[in-house]
Amino acid sequence: MKTTKGLYIHIPFCASKCAYCDFFSVSQDTETMENYVNALVKEIKDSSLMHSNDIVDTIYIGGGTPSVLPLYLLERIVNALNKYYHLDLSEFTMEANPSSLFSPQSVKELGIDRLSLGVQSLDDRLLKLIGRRHDSNEAILTLERCGSVFSKLSADLMIGLPTQLIDDVEKSVSTIASLVNHVSVYMLKLSDSVPMAKNILKGAYSLPDDDTFADFYDRTYDLLKQSGFKRYEISNFAKPGYESKHNLKYWHREEYIGLGPAAHGFVNGVRYVNPSDIKSYVAGKNYGNRLAEQIVVAKEDAIFEKIMLALRLPEGLDINAFNNEFQIDFCARYRDVISSLKGILKVKSGRAYIEEDKLLLESAVAREFLI
Amino acid sequence: MDARQDKIRNFCIVAHIDHGKSTLADRIIETTGAVSNRDMKEQLLDSMDIERERGITIKLTPVRMFYNHHGEEYTLNLIDTPGHVDFTYEVSRSLAACEGAILIVDATQGIEAQTLTNAYLAIDNNLEIIPVINKIDLLSADPDSCKKEIEEVIGLDASDAPLVSAKEGINIDEVIKQVIDKLPPPSGNPDAPLRALIFDSAYDNYKGAICNVRIVDGSVKAGDKIKMMASGKTFDCTEVGVFSPNMLAVPVLQAGDVGYIAASIKNVKDTAVGDTITLAESGASEPLPGYKKVLPMVFAGIYPADGSKYNDLREALEKLNLNDAALLFEPETSGALGYGFRAGFLGLLHMEVIEERLEREFDLDLVTTAPSVSYKVKKLNGEMITVDNPSHLPNPAEIDEILEPVVAASIYTPPEYVGSIMDLCQEKRGVFITLTYLDSSRVKIDYRIPLAEIIYDFFDALKSRTRGYASLEYELDGYNADDLVKLDFLLNGDPCDALSLIVHRDKAYARGRRIAERLKEAIPRQMFEIPIQAAIGSKIIARETVKALRKDVLAKCYGGDITRKKKLLEKQKEGKKRMRQFGSVSIPSEAFMSILKFDEND
Numbered sequence: 002m003k004t005t006k007g008l009y010i011h012i013p014f015c016a017s018k019c020a021y022c023d024f025f026s027v028s029q030d031t032e033t034m035e036n037y038v039n040a041l042v043k044e045i046k047d048s049s050l051m052h053s054n055d056i057v058d059t060i061y062i063g064g065g066t067p068s069v070l071p072l073y074l075l076e077r078i079v080n081a082l083n084k085y086y087h088l089d090l091s092e093f094t095m096e097a098n099p100s101s102l103f104s105p106q107s108v109k110e111l112g113i114d115r116l117s118l119g120v121q122s123l124d125d126r127l128l129k130l131i132g133r134r135h136d137s138n139e140a141i142l143t144l145e146r147c148g149s150v151f152s153k154l155s156a157d158l159m160i161g162l163p164t165q166l167i168d169d170v171e172k173s174v175s176t177i178a179s180l181v182n183h184v185s186v187y188m189l190k191l192s193d194s195v196p197m198a199k200n201i202l203k204g205a206y207s208l209p210d211d212d213t214f215a216d217f218y219d220r221t222y223d224l225l226k227q228s229g230f231k232r233y234e235i236s237n238f239a240k241p242g243y244e245s246k247h248n249l250k251y252w253h254r255e256e257y258i259g260l261g262p263a264a265h266g267f268v269n270g271v272r273y274v275n276p277s278d279i280k281s282y283v284a285g286k287n288y289g290n291r292l293a294e295q296i297v298v299a300k301e302d303a304i305f306e307k308i309m310l311a312l313r314l315p316e317g318l319d320i321n322a323f324n325n326e327f328q329i330d331f332c333a334r335y336r337d338v339i340s341s342l343k344g345i346l347k348v349k350s351g352r353a354y355i356e357e358d359k360l361l362l363e364s365a366v367a368r369e370f371l372i
Numbered sequence: 373m374d375a376r377q378d379k380i381r382n383f384c385i386v387a388h389i390d391h392g393k394s395t396l397a398d399r400i401i402e403t404t405g406a407v408s409n410r411d412m413k414e415q416l417l418d419s420m421d422i423e424r425e426r427g428i429t430i431k432l433t434p435v436r437m438f439y440n441h442h443g444e445e446y447t448l449n450l451i452d453t454p455g456h457v458d459f460t461y462e463v464s465r466s467l468a469a470c471e472g473a474i475l476i477v478d479a480t481q482g483i484e485a486q487t488l489t490n491a492y493l494a495i496d497n498n499l500e501i502i503p504v505i506n507k508i509d510l511l512s513a514d515p516d517s518c519k520k521e522i523e524e525v526i527g528l529d530a531s532d533a534p535l536v537s538a539k540e541g542i543n544i545d546e547v548i549k550q551v552i553d554k555l556p557p558p559s560g561n562p563d564a565p566l567r568a569l570i571f572d573s574a575y576d577n578y579k580g581a582i583c584n585v586r587i588v589d590g591s592v593k594a595g596d597k598i599k600m601m602a603s604g605k606t607f608d609c610t611e612v613g614v615f616s617p618n619m620l621a622v623p624v625l626q627a628g629d630v631g632y633i634a635a636s637i638k639n640v641k642d643t644a645v646g647d648t649i650t651l652a653e654s655g656a657s658e659p660l661p662g663y664k665k666v667l668p669m670v671f672a673g674i675y676p677a678d679g680s681k682y683n684d685l686r687e688a689l690e691k692l693n694l695n696d697a698a699l700l701f702e703p704e705t706s707g708a709l710g711y712g713f714r715a716g717f718l719g720l721l722h723m724e725v726i727e728e729r730l731e732r733e734f735d736l737d738l739v740t741t742a743p744s745v746s747y748k749v750k751k752l753n754g755e756m757i758t759v760d761n762p763s764h765l766p767n768p769a770e771i772d773e774i775l776e777p778v779v780a781a782s783i784y785t786p787p788e789y790v791g792s793i794m795d796l797c798q799e800k801r802g803v804f805i806t807l808t809y810l811d812s813s814r815v816k817i818d819y820r821i822p823l824a825e826i827i828y829d830f831f832d833a834l835k836s837r838t839r840g841y842a843s844l845e846y847e848l849d850g851y852n853a854d855d856l857v858k859l860d861f862l863l864n865g866d867p868c869d870a871l872s873l874i875v876h877r878d879k880a881y882a883r884g885r886r887i888a889e890r891l892k893e894a895i896p897r898q899m900f901e902i903p904i905q906a907a908i909g910s911k912i913i914a915r916e917t918v919k920a921l922r923k924d925v926l927a928k929c930y931g932g933d934i935t936r937k938k939k940l941l942e943k944q945k946e947g948k949k950r951m952r953q954f955g956s957v958s959i960p961s962e963a964f965m966s967i968l969k970f971d972e973n974d
Contacts, residue, residue, distance in 0.1 A: 188927040248930065251934065257931055361925045368944060371941060371945045
């Protein structure tokens with residue numbers, strides 16, 4: 002039986018590291034990138050043997066900054082995917098930065114039909130603070146340039162940046178809403194190791210408190226709604242029909258293949274992660290599904306994952322599908338939890354979902370479902 | 373006169389805290405060679421860590437020593453005494469085991485509160501007293517005025533008082549010589565039936581509960597069948613011995629001796645301090661005087677911070693109880709705290725020591741409710757009940773009156789603080805009794821004050837208003853009726869039993885408001901808004917609100933985040949488990965402590 006899967010490819014290169022980022026990436030040099038892509042092509046080839054029964058319908062090339070790859074290397078990857086995998090694509094996304102010089106037209110010609118741009122903010126002061134290489138002009142120009150080529154265009158925005166005011170948020174959001182049909186809004190959350198966290202510890206600046214975060218988010222949501230966007234996940238807003246099909250797979254707990262160092266995959270009920278060491282990866286060691294760290298997701302964990310992920314979506318969990326999948330009765334099993342969450346979690350018309358104005362409590366709600 | 377007893381001296385050392393009691397004891401032990409220098413720890417007699425850290429003695433450790441004087445070998449038994457007001461009864465039993473006492477006075481401080489209390493206790497027990505002036509090595513020492521004070525205030529002849537420095541080891545031999553020359557030898561009847569006074573007990577893993585005794589009359593040896601005269605229980609004596617200072621078995625203990633009796637006694641409660649041990653057959657007809665059942669004064673709920681540690685807490689309390697018969701506890705259930713214990717203590721220090729030992733020696737995290745006293749409640753139907761847990765107070769409609777324990781408190785202070793101390797006592801509902809000038813620099817103020825006010829924050833307030841110069845002594849002095857009410861705290865509309873307090877009606881409003889504010893700070897925001905209300909009966913007297921949480925979310929959750937996010941949530945859930953679940957409200961342990969905090973502005 003053929004099954005459809007998503008495919009994620011990690012490109013661990015960035016022109017420079019942003020002050021808030023703990024994603025795995027290294028700075029680029031052509032030789033490393035070439036060796037890397039060679040190794041990736043090998044992984045595409047090797048891994049495809051295990052997926053001969055799968056149809057890949059969404060691809061997401063993320064990073065890092067995939068747009069730092071020279072076009073010929075990108076092309077090599079796409080060719081390998083076409084050659085070894087059975088593709089029947091409904092979406093092919095690549096992440097890009099406004100600062101990198103690439104030709105949208107050429108990228109599109111490779112078959113990539115959706116672009117996600119890491120804009121983050123349109124306030125030059127904040128862009129500088131968080132260590133982005135672009136300024137607002139460059140961002141807007143890139144958005145316009147890409148918008149004329151790609152019908153599916155997304156931008157990332159950050160709220161809750163140090164020293165950010167609600168005016169900054171409003172300006173960035175309203176400008177971007179007119180240039181794209183998909184926006185991902187991230188609330189800045191720092192892991193301890195990143196430069197910004199260190200600056201905060203030093204007292205150089207502070208992060209807004211949770212209420213301010215919530216105000217920023219609510220305002221963002223309002224403005225996007227006014228511009229015709231719908232929220233389809235906590236951090237993701239799209240005009241109807243422009244939701245990311247690939248990302249929805251994560252929240253629907255569907256399976257995806259992960260390629261490249263530090264990439265995660267979820268195949269046949271197993272979650273795996275590739276080692277992040279590029280040297281070993283390039284040398285052909287320790288990569289891919291066969292050798293990566295693996296976690297066989299036990300039934301209880303699968304049940305929780307399903308709930309945790311579904312709660313991120315406004316429509317929440319499909320109770321019937323859930324009951325069928327796990328052969329349990331959601332409402333009976335979680336009767337106490339459901340009643341304790343009255344006013345926050347709604348169970349209605351076969352779905353369990355967080356009330357629209359309470360979606361930012363998603364983690365707190367999910368914790369209640371942990372046994 | 374009995375030649376054997378003539379060569380024995382049983383004595384103790386009494387002093388105000390920090391006047392050098394433990395140090396002098398150490399020097400005497402060193403001088404007599406009972407303990408080699410190598411084994412000498414600072415302040416040997418204080419064997420618990422907490423005692424050494426706080427500089428107080430809780431557990432008594434007797435020591436037997438030998439000393440040659442005028443060509444004769446004397447046996448000296450030093451019985452240490454606890455140095456805190458919580459343990460007054462134990463002190464009195466230790467004193468009763470001696471014929472004499474060394475009264476230490478700090479040459480730089482003169483007579484202080486406990487100097488007097490302890491001197492009077494010793495006089496009450498008919499002890500001969502040897503005054504000793506300590507710390508003469510210090511520049512500010514004033515031994516002459518010290519002597520004068522002793523003579524004027526206590527009425528003891530201090531002309532021969534040895535001037536010593538326990539710290540520097542100056543003149544210690546003189547103290548020992550006076551002990552032998554001035555203190556009377558024991559004068560019990562060695563041929564009478566056994567009468568041994570229990571002045572302390574301890575638990576030994578191999579020997580069971582051990583009675584530390586003074587043999588007053590007769591003798592006892594392994595193999596004797598012994599009887600506790602208060603409880604009537606009998607045991608087979610398995611071993612008798614002395615403290616040298618470690619336990620050393622001897623063939624027999626005779627009249628005048630201080631030592632221990634082991635009899636495979638399982639429960640330390642059967643070795644009540646103050647009880648008399650005699651022989652089961654043809655024993656003494658009359659016990660020694662002065663036995664009193666020690667009653668706890670302060671009560672508090674003790675709960676494990678992690679509810680699943682209930683059994684660990686029970687075992688720990690049982691273990692502590694082996695050595696500390698004064699600790700009482702019984703299981704209790706609280707709507708907010710789950711399963712735990714209501715424990716009774718001799719006083720606040722005793723409570724603190726127990727808490728600290730539970731946390732330190734047994735590695736437990738505790739939630740302790742506000743300490744309470746034991747109220748007598750007269751109900752309208754004539755029934756009289758005892759309430760030591762505020763949440764058990766009957767419905768006000770059933771109550772005729774509430775009686776609370778009152779103490780007779782004596783406060784010793786330099787005269788300049790009299791005004792502010794009297795203000796404080798007044799605020800604490802004290803009733804003035806008398807004021808006595810002990811000398812030009814020292815005043816004793818007597819008040820009757822409700823015990824509940826003393827245990828709340830009286831001591832801290834007294835110290836802060838007198839810059840630490842005042843000291844306090846008190847003892848239970850009956851019960852008084854007053855206008856007392858139960859102050860409840862409602863979280864999300866439900867009364868939280870563990871937070872209830874019994875307070876005077878006049879203070880209820882201020883306390884209620886303050887505690888509601890503190891609870892608001894201590895309780896983290898949750899998914900729902902949490903109203904906090906202070907109430908007397910059905911009347912709400914204060915209200916605060918913990919606003920609902922607006923954001924608890926992981927902004928990004930893509931393929932690589934799922935496992936990590938699940939782990940994070942599990943960790944957070946684990947952290948939340950350490951909080952108390954009260955209905956839909958999670959309460960951190962600190963919230964229960966917040967009502968205990970001392971605040972001069974209350």
